[in-house]
Amino acid sequence: MERYKPIIEDWQAFREECKNKEAVKAVRKNPLKAGDNFEDRLFDQFPEAEKSGWNPQVYRLNSKESAGKSMLHWRGDYYVQEESASLPVEVLNPQPGEKVLDMCAAPGGKTTQLAAKMENKGLLISNDDNAQRLKSLHANIYRTGSTVARVTNYDGRRIPKEQKYDRILVDAPCSGEGNNARRTFESADEHEYENLSEIQQKLVENAEKLLKDDGVIVYSTCTFAPEENEAVVKKIIEETDLTLENIETDVPHVRGVEEFEDKDFGSEMSKTVRIYPHHLQSGGMYVARFRK
Amino acid sequence: MPGSESREKLGVKDAWKYLNERFGIRKEDIESYKIIKKSGDFWLTSNHSEPDLEYETVGIRFLRDTGKYIKPTTYGLQILGGKIESAIIEVSKKELITLLDGDMIERELGIEKGYVAIEYEGDVVGCGLYKDELVSSRISTGRADELKNLL
Numbered sequence: 001m002e003r004y005k006p007i008i009e010d011w012q013a014f015r016e017e018c019k020n021k022e023a024v025k026a027v028r029k030n031p032l033k034a035g036d037n038f039e040d041r042l043f044d045q046f047p048e049a050e051k052s053g054w055n056p057q058v059y060r061l062n063s064k065e066s067a068g069k070s071m072l073h074w075r076g077d078y079y080v081q082e083e084s085a086s087l088p089v090e091v092l093n094p095q096p097g098e099k100v101l102d103m104c105a106a107p108g109g110k111t112t113q114l115a116a117k118m119e120n121k122g123l124l125i126s127n128d129d130n131a132q133r134l135k136s137l138h139a140n141i142y143r144t145g146s147t148v149a150r151v152t153n154y155d156g157r158r159i160p161k162e163q164k165y166d167r168i169l170v171d172a173p174c175s176g177e178g179n180n181a182r183r184t185f186e187s188a189d190e191h192e193y194e195n196l197s198e199i200q201q202k203l204v205e206n207a208e209k210l211l212k213d214d215g216v217i218v219y220s221t222c223t224f225a226p227e228e229n230e231a232v233v234k235k236i237i238e239e240t241d242l243t244l245e246n247i248e249t250d251v252p253h254v255r256g257v258e259e260f261e262d263k264d265f266g267s268e269m270s271k272t273v274r275i276y277p278h279h280l281q282s283g284g285m286y287v288a289r290f291r292k
Numbered sequence: 293m294p295g296s297e298s299r300e301k302l303g304v305k306d307a308w309k310y311l312n313e314r315f316g317i318r319k320e321d322i323e324s325y326k327i328i329k330k331s332g333d334f335w336l337t338s339n340h341s342e343p344d345l346e347y348e349t350v351g352i353r354f355l356r357d358t359g360k361y362i363k364p365t366t367y368g369l370q371i372l373g374g375k376i377e378s379a380i381i382e383v384s385k386k387e388l389i390t391l392l393d394g395d396m397i398e399r400e401l402g403i404e405k406g407y408v409a410i411e412y413e414g415d416v417v418g419c420g421l422y423k424d425e426l427v428s429s430r431i432s433t434g435r436a437d438e439l440k441n442l443l
Binding site for chain 2: 033035069070071074075076120121122123124125134138141142143145146147148149150151152153154159160162163
């Protein structure tokens with residue numbers, strides 16, 4: 001992780017958070033299932049729980065108890081999700097009745113969040129190319145009552161283009177440093193960055209072809225590597241008709257980096273968002289938003 | 293048993309009829325949804341046309357056509373939840389554990405034999421079968437084991 005020292009201002013806080021602490025367990029309320037008494041039930045089970053400061057659907061449990069072992073979870077009243085992981089869907093902001101594509105949907109955290117924000121109205125295509133991961137995607141869709149979700153199993157780079165979408169989420173496969181940092185505190189290797197960034201770029205390029213005019217694409221990863229984040233975004237704005245939009249959010253974050261090592265990504269990257277583990281005692285996340 | 297018409301004739305209209313007659317569900321209660329028949333079962337999804345794609349699933353399977361009758365799924369009944377007006381039984385913790393253990397509980401419901409929604413602490417938790425004044429669980433083994441461990 002030392003390679004990120006020049007771009008992470010509060011290096012000490014970052015390092016300490018990754019090395020010494022467990023992420024705070026968080027859950028996202030599922031309004032498709034949760035009743036009016038959700039908070040009472042949640043606080044009953046997790047007395048130390050508190051609402052997230054920026055996302056009213058997210059609760060930090062502050063408990064050692066497993067969030068996956070409660071009646072509320074069994075019923076699908078909440079989804080166990082790292083606090084930072086709920087940002088991409090908030091930024092995409094899908095509306096009820098719209099046509100939305102989740103290009104890399106398994107295991108379903110963001111797809112069930114999309115369904116909830118869409119109030120189960122409209123069209124949600126929840127795609128994933130990994131057939132084995134569809135099992136967990138289905139289980140989570142069923143448990144949360146996300147009836148709007150239609151599951152497909154295409155390679156995201158080759159989803160048929162007849163249907164155009166209002167909004168597309170490309171939560172791309174990545175090296176996952178934002179989650180792995182707590183386990184190994186080691187960055188991924190160069191070849192991995194290279195392979196992944198090529199796939200990531202092609203996913204967004206296909207998403208552009210699937211997007212309606214004036215539609216929105218959100219690109220996200222859970223890695224710190226600029227090769228998979230700002231470098232991909234730079235290529236996209238250079239090689240497609242997509243424009244980068246500024247993300248305004250109350251979530252603790254820093255802006256995307258404009259340069260790293262010998263690479264220059266440009267000042268536009270300040271429109272994108274990086275969340276480091278110490279910001280929310282959560283995982284890492286990178287988010288960019290494009291409009292066609 | 294309601295919904296025991298021959299398999300060939302069961303269509304979406306039969307599914308609506310079954311929901312209405314058995315559980316008191318009115319079409320307007322779930323007007324933002326649509327029911328489609330796929331792979332022989334009935335699925336609940338949003339009221340929107342499907343683009344021409346190859347689908348693994350469309351929405352949530354909520355009624356199974358067993359060939360002899362229509363059987364609601366546990367997930368389907370959970371979605372219908374508070375809209376269910378008939379064929380619903382409320383159970384205590386002890387009764388729920390009995391059901392999840394695979395045993396039966398006694399109930400006089402005054403309804404025809406068939407499937408019922410099992411309610412616990414105000415929430416529909418799944419599907420049961422009512423026959424000869426006895427109720428048994430039809431919650432899948434995996435989900436039933438998970439639930440039992442939480443009680």
